[in-house]
Amino acid sequence: MTSAVVPSVAPETSGDAALAFLETVSQTFQRAEAAAGEPIDRFYRIGGYIVRLRFASPALLPLITPALGHLAIPPGSPSALTVCLWDSASTGTKMPSPPWSTGDYIARGEVCGYSDRRIETAFHIGADALSILDKERDLAFFWVRDARRLPYYESGAPLRAILHWWMRDHGRQLVHAGAIGTSAGGVLLVGKGGSGKSTTTLACLGSKLLYVSDDYCLLAQEPSPHAYSLYNSAKLDAGGIRRFPHLAPAISNADRLRSEKALLFLRKLYPENIASGFPVRAILLPSITDNRETAWKPASAAAALKALAPSTLFQLSGAGDAAMAAMAAVVKQVPCYHLELGTDVGKMPDIILGLLARS
């Protein structure tokens, strides 16, 4: 890793260049679509909006759609956003050279000079994935060189950059948070990796509580805080697999656990326990302890923002003050609690239900 000099907003130096590159990408997708023969459309209701994913070839289909499977809807409805997806390897379509130099890559996947009021561009080097959104046409493109090389964590939370950009402009903020609750209301679980979001979420599967998110969800602040499900995935390290052995059948990468965390698609095991969303009644800041019993105590709204905002903002291309304001508005509206996680995770659902009853 090298440190980055990061303007939080890439300078708008080249609106024409961004538009020209978008057109190049659009034409390349059309060539890929024609080469592969038969494009495949899938439709999803995400954050209340219909999103169409148009795959040039089947290669990315099993890598992108499982995480969104719980939000799938029948084809035919007019979509608010269309995302075109392809890889060069399966379509035999080479992506033209990038018009920028290697020095233009900055943190969060941003490419200096290729985002403006109309167009958002990101290339995530680790994932080898290009994302571009044309806000004027509600049209986005997602390209990878070779679908077979897509990292497992991208399958767990696909299209984050594109969904973040588009949803941000439509009253939904993508946040790094877990979410569990009932149809009447639920809690957001906020904190950095390792704080216990997944432990809490997964301990509640199969209980009266519904799953909305393990890692990322969409948050609306108007008319009142509401969490929308985005992915039905969860990731577990070795300790997590031992703690939740009943989830083993949902692991999608069981043959690669020496180098990857376990990636689970919960829809397989708990189709009835996954909700599309709920009103947010409280925010929990989990932390793992050695105590047997789980305890909670009130937290300040500022503490909740510190747990939610940096881990969200540092992961999302182009996120800045608007995202901060959206998250701040929510933490100021609902009660917040520190949740000191005990080892007896079986009691977690009752504790969450108890907190919901107070909120």
Add this chain to the structure above:
Amino acid sequence: MASSRRFRINRPKVIDEAFDDEVVIINFETGSYYSLSKAGADVWGFIGAGAALGKIVEAIAGRYEGSRSEIEDGIQRLIAELELENLIVADGAKEPGGQAETRAPAAPASQKTAFEPPHLEKFTDMQELILLDPIHEVDETGWPNTKPTSPKDDD
């Protein structure tokens, strides 16, 4: 430090959110985030309003109980630290700003709370999220070639 010196928040690299008694500050350039409370949060608010150093000291002295020198020293140390962290930068503007903000009535002596030197709390635990993946090489078309990395954030 001259009392006419003025500073501004280093936007857009730095963003902030104010609560009743605390300010949360995020620096996108370094991946660090910060917290200021009590007099420190007030100082941050005055800086954001464009108040000159002298006006900030005056306003804080009107709100908190403490000697003038103690308050001046505390504020100057905080401002030096904020500059060091690149959260604020010197502002060359000559026109006075922040008048309305610092004109807020001082608290009556009986309601003043004791001045405590402001403390900038710094958090670096999420810096890795904003680090740039290394580019080992580019392919013949100019796209980076890199081995997939592990996710930067897992739970």
